[in-house]
Amino acid sequence: MGGSILFSLVLAALLQQASAAVPADPAQVPEPAAAQDGATSVTTAPAAEAPAPAPAGLLLPKTTPLIIAIEKELGSKISQTGETFPIRLVQAVSVDGVEVLPAGITGQGEVVHAKKAGLAGAAGELVLAARYLDFNGRRIELRSFRFMEAGESSLGKGQDNTGVSNITTAVAGPIGFFIGGGNTNVLPGTVANAKTRNDELFERPAPAEAAPVEPQIEPREENP
């Protein structure tokens, strides 16, 4: 009994040694650490070496989602294609816990397409684009403007009465043609989504240093 246990233990130890020495499959040969880790090898350096330098800045990657608000009344009836409108960043954006874009900074959007509601139930249309946010004179370009939808409804389109118009025409004749569609209105403060267009690099704030101690000068006593 004891002999068989001893034999199994020795066999297991031998097998472990053999597998560590000769890999069964050349494809599974572990690569050198440098090749495996690539650029991130700096972070896995032994603690004895000098500490890794902090990255040059804070990277806000492109297509980061933002929440913005429209700061002007717009509508399929009142807006014109090409018209610009002010926008505001609603939620601050942080990278690695550092706020890089504060809430409240402003920027600009553009009306890409506006069409009034028409006869035969045609709905008014409004297509908007977010162009940029202005951060201390620097333009943060934006893309992918989307109204925050609630179910099926979207502020990009007014009430569509095409179906009503068609049915009325079928039942009551040409009178259905005179049924109009609804316009869409976007009130100031309406919240929407947008994304950053490009990678944006921000300076990493310097670590807080101890306030310099001013030398204390003792007042001299003037000799009479």
Next chain:
Amino acid sequence: MKKLLTAAMLAAALPLALTTAAPAAMAEEKAEAELKIPPPPPGKGQILFYRTGGLSGAALGCAVFDVGAEDKLSSLGAGKYFILVSDPGPRSFTVKSLETKDALTLEIEEGETQFVRCKIKTGFMSGRADIGPSTETEFRTKHKNPKMVDADDMSEAVRKTNYPG
């Protein structure tokens, strides 16, 4: 009198039978109809043009053009759709009918799919094609059984992306 009673009982039982049988059939149909929209190629955006089914204007096509172009991109019959792959940026489209034409400009974004719906609305002499911005929610809700436009009803460029190979 007995026949009348039997008929009445059958009539009462029929809706129940239909409601119990219908969900399974509908679920099967829904699974078949669920359209998977492929993402646009790298560096491109895309627009899905669609037209819901229905009797009004069913005989009319909704031909979609680039503004200023003479050759149509494709023509939407009732219940059909097609996908247009495009470079990012603003792009304007128009639909033409006998009485009038309608236009729409969109901002196409890299890696994103936008939706445009075509409708045939009432006209004096014939139906009028009308295009407007739409959403994926509206497309999924109102277009229950979408079918791709036939290949011979597309321009060469549109056919290549909708019927690859």
